[in-house]
Amino acid sequence: MTDTSHSAVNGFVQHDHTHCVSDALSRADALCAERKVQFTPVRRRVLEILLETHKALGAYEVLERLAAERLGSKPPVAYRALSFLVEQGFAHRIEGLNAFVACTHPEQDHAPAFMICRSCNKVTEASGKGDGSFGSIATETGFVIEQTVIEAQGLCPNCVEA
């Protein structure tokens, strides 16, 4: 699970994963500084944990790893760090799995769409135009969209073969 070619963005797409992780962390560093919020050890480590796999991890899975490293052992520790990351746009919650993934382009404010492989559990974020699905219908009916959840489950290219 440690691929080291480089091409595209995330998930089940081949990419230089080491850079992917360290880049994301430094971008988060920068954004936190800019926003004057604290990127504490727990928060940083949780983001790193999410980045290590491109899988969706449940809060309790994250917590297990934190506990192993003595960074916290009670649910609120994990949930607090995860909420922080989600608030800052460094991670997203996957509703369909009650789980979380690192965001692959945290700088832009985005309405993300996800493709979730039910076999290997990896998640790819399709950037951009999440609410394309709603734009017209929402304005027709007068519904004011505040947030969208757009998730596809299925099989990723790698798992389709197998």
Added chain:
Amino acid sequence: MTDTSHSAVNGFVQHDHTHCVSDALSRADALCAERKVQFTPVRRRVLEILLETHKALGAYEVLERLAAERLGSKPPVAYRALSFLVEQGFAHRIEGLNAFVACTHPEQDHAPAFMICRSCNKVTEASGKGDGSFGSIATETGFVIEQTVIEAQGLCPNCVEA
């Protein structure tokens, strides 16, 4: 919460709600007969409960009402009926709320999209083309979509005013 004009389809759109409920129930009756599955009292009643409001109800809310009517009091009773309804396409699970709504057009196989009002909790199902958001990107990457979750949260026309 008992409107009796008639026009469109569901949710926060005005419609003849009495017919809406009874129609949906008879269509479910018919479909169950056709499919040779049992539309038992609990299942029927749960669908009716969902139809009564266009709100998303949690399993335990449904269960409360069942219990009040001596139709069952333990979680599995509600969850089983709800799974049945979802399998048959008579209801949908709203991932963003851990809750369930009656489906407004159960005959067609559909990839539904929902607009969920965070104020009044009503849900409108935008029929049809759910996976529009994914079609191209999924085929480009070779991801095989099996199911989509498309949900917008926000304010419905009625609640925007208030």
Added chain:
DNA sequence: AATGGTGATGTTATAACATAACAACCTGAA
């Protein structure tokens, strides 16, 4: 009528996910 299969329901227990509430701590400003 007895038998046995199938699908539905009843029930117990527990798993998995999530948060309220309060205490302790740390850091930086007044």
Added chain:
DNA sequence: TTCAGGTTGTTATGTTATAACATCACCATT
């Protein structure tokens, strides 16, 4: 120093969901 704000530690509990097994009702066959 003292205070305020934000973060973390901890307890306890709330909420959502399912596994596993017992029972029942119905129908078909013997």
